[in-house]
Amino acid sequence: MTELWQNAMDHAVALARKAGSLVRDAVQNDMKVMLKSSSVDLVTKTDQKVEQLIIDSVKEKFPTHSFIGEESVAAGEPCVLTDNPTWIVDPVDGTTNFVHGYPFVAVSIGFAVNKKLEFGVVYSCIEDKMYTARTGQGAFCNGQPLHVSDQKEITQSIIATEFGSNRDTEVVDKIFSSMRKILCLPIHGIRGVGTAATNMCLVASGCVEAYYEIGMHCWDIAAGAVIVTEAGGVLMDVDGGPLDLMSRRVVAANNKMIAERIVKEIDAFTPLRDDAPIETKD
Structure with a gap:
């Protein structure tokens, strides 16, 4: 095979x-x-x-x-x-x-x-x-x-994220709350290029230490997930558990230490899963 x-x-x-x-x-x-x-x-x-x-x-x-x-x-x-x-x-x-x-x-x-x-x-x-x-x-x-950054200090890191397309005020408030808490750790900065796949490749390239998002889809991160792990990075859910490709939640980081530090600051929420029955999505 x-x-x-x-x-x-x-x-x-x-x-x-x-x-x-x-x-x-x-x-x-x-x-x-x-x-x-x-x-x-x-x-x-x-x-x-x-x-x-x-x-x-x-x-x-x-x-x-x-x-x-x-x-x-x-x-x-x-x-x-x-x-x-x-x-x-x-x-x-x-x-x-x-x-x-x-x-x-x-x-x-x-x-x-x-x-x-x-x-x-x-x-x-x-x-x-x-x-x-x-x-x-x-x-x-x-x-x-490619190889991920060897940075171990969150305060010396750049973190990538995105706002997504959900404009529900409660969701937007949680997104901003997470960004504020992470930015004020403090970190060097928050970036995002508007594409989950590219953000993950930037983690793999060592340009940013981590990327997190809630609300993207499995097709946004499937390819990038392999690229991050093969470059030496780690993947997890925003609650710190294993990545679930269909959950629409991801943390991709250069190492477990950085990933777990970010997880502590995320105001998590649970979007409708990609594999939810079609009638549920209507």
Whole structure:
């Protein structure tokens, strides 16, 4: 099976590069923007076109594999991770960035077998940075090895996070409360580039010590999760327990010490799970 999964990863890299080319071309043109769950939850024809490109290619080359994609789920497809080889895809991570021409947009492709992540590919299209990792084989950016920061002091750290698309006032208050408490530890600063996948790659690259968020989705972090761990980092839930890919909560950090210190300051809440029954989401 090792060779088969390597073939799948090679195909994912080629698909990410092809998808990234479509994204770069679309940035130069007018785009039709549509809404999903709210006025700040955006989708474009490019999101849908890129996801369909990936689905069609995967079905042709690996017809028995399963697929979880952001736009497919938005259209009503179930979001269920089984033991079957499964591609977990965000065709355009950072759609709001994309719409506004903010230069951080990524194609994110994770791959799981028996519910365990096997590889991750994140292509930061505008930067032309290809992040790749396979379980047990290290993490790379454009072929160069990645390693997390060796910083052990939270007060000497930069932490990444995002506001997400939920504008419920109670949720926003919790997000700001967490940021305030973490910022005042104190730390060097809080950053965020508007894409979960890229934030996780920045942890893997050693540029930031940690990234945390509540409200993102499995397709936002599946690929990045492999890249972080293969670069020497750690993953956990915002309550300090093991990462649950479907929970929509994540802490990714360079080491356990930094991760656990952040967890102490997070005002946690529990969004609807990605794998909740469809009728629950209506």
